[in-house]
Amino acid sequence: MIFLGVDGGGTKTAFVLITSDGEVLARHESATCYYLGVGMDKARETVLKGIEETCRRAGITPADITYTFLGLPAYGEVSADVARLDAIPQALLSTERYRCDNDMICGWAASLGCQDGINIVSGTGSIAYGELRGRKARCGGWGELFSDEGSAYWIGCQALNLFSRMADGRLTKDILYDLIHEHYPCGNDLDICDLVFNQWQGERGKIASLAQLACEAATGGDKKTREIFFQAAHELALMVDTLRSSLGFAANENIRVSYSGGVFKGNDIILEAFAYELSKLNGNYHISLPEYPPSLGAAIYAAKLNGTPLSGQALKQLTVHGG
Incomplete structure (x- = not known):
């Protein structure tokens, strides 16, 4: 077959x-x-x-x-x-x-x-899905305009917001600011608007690609960019914990949790923060490497x-x- x-x-x-x-x-x-x-x-x-x-x-x-x-x-x-x-x-x-x-x-x-448990996806978008003894449930994944928290698109948007605040002086310029200028040479800071709105036409995948630069900045020690990943991990953990209740896991039941999507690839910051956020919640969670x-x-x-x-x-x- x-x-x-x-x-x-x-x-x-x-x-x-x-x-x-x-x-x-x-x-x-x-x-x-x-x-x-x-x-x-x-x-x-x-x-x-x-x-x-x-x-x-x-x-x-x-x-x-x-x-x-x-x-x-x-x-x-x-x-x-x-x-x-x-x-x-x-x-x-x-x-x-x-x-x-x-x-x-x-x-x-x-x-x-295909075994019981919960998977959290953080790719271009984000969503959680799980099964337990034939029951199925999902959480998140409402689209990039007002949801998809913790996704590459969401991280990209947060990174652009951070860049804008660094550029006009609301925040001190840090690694992310320099990385964006290195990868997308601009005559001035406001040219980022031309890049995102005119050249990219707000394309979902293009904005999501900024998550890689954000990860590089966070890994390099940019504290404000690291905070983006900590918040992303918190949002992803909330989706998993919501499914624990939706699916009806018993209070003392072991819950296998795994992950997929490009945000998790080669990004220890998000995975470590995600594990930490899960540990603060009530479920008996056990994180498994994707098979x-x-x-x-x-x-x-x-x-x-x-x-x-x-x-x-x-x-x-x-x-x-x-x-």
């Missing part, structure tokens, strides 16, 4: 084909399929071309795929669009052989191997949806060769 996982995100879409034995047949990455940002037609094109290219790399056709799970950003957040999103793969896959849902499930399935990348999580979930979950040996094979 062959399973396809599709992990959509705010900046890219990842595809992976695996077998029931845990062999990775092919991978592919393309542009984002975030339809609220690029439009439904562009999202459909990205998904369909991605499926075709991944199959081409594996030397198979879409008809050879046993089951597919597609994690699509913003799925379920606009009720009127759900049917159209569900129909996206129909040009290549029969409806009984795939399921679409929110991309938060990819992170959960990957980080916890697989989200695209593999989508493929593992596809096998589960097909009624043929991967064996322990197959999952171990993925750990060795597919991570």
Whole structure:
């Protein structure tokens, strides 16, 4: 049997084909399929071309795929669009052989191997998702304009705010100020407005990319920028703790918590702060390293949806060769 996982995100879409034995047949990455940002037609094109290219790399056709799970950003957040999103793969896959849902499930399935627990995502956006004995719940993920706390976009916005206050003297200039000038040469400080509003057109992914500069500044000792990451960690921990109640974990029950998304990659500041914030809350939390990348999580979930979950040996094979 062959399973396809599709992990959509705010900046890219990842595809992976695996077998029931845990062999990775092919991978592919393309542009984002975030339809609220690029439009439904562009999202459909990205998904369909991605499926075709991944199959081409594996030397198979879409008809050879046993089951597919597609994690699509913003799925379920606009009720009127759900049917159209569900129909996206129909040009290549029969409806009984795939399921679409929110991309938060990819992170959960990957980080916890489809086992009970909670996963927090901090990528371009942020969201928490968990399962417990068949119950499912989510927290956060309301969009970048008024939510997505602790995400790369949120951090990018906070970094721009910090830059503006450093630039006009409300705060002392520090490492972040210099880094932004190094990476985006400006004749004067106000040229940052031209960059963000005119050149970038407020593009979500571009603003989110500033989180990397903020991390560099924080690691270098910029205290005000470090505070951004401490606040981000606090917000992410609150989402996890809210799900503890929503899912009905018992007071003394161990709760596995894992994480995914670009903000956590190579960023000890956020992970250490997140662990500290969780430790202050009431849950019996145990942080686990993510077991697989989200695209593999989508493929593992596809096998589960097909009624043929991967064996322990197959999952171990993925750990060795597919991570």
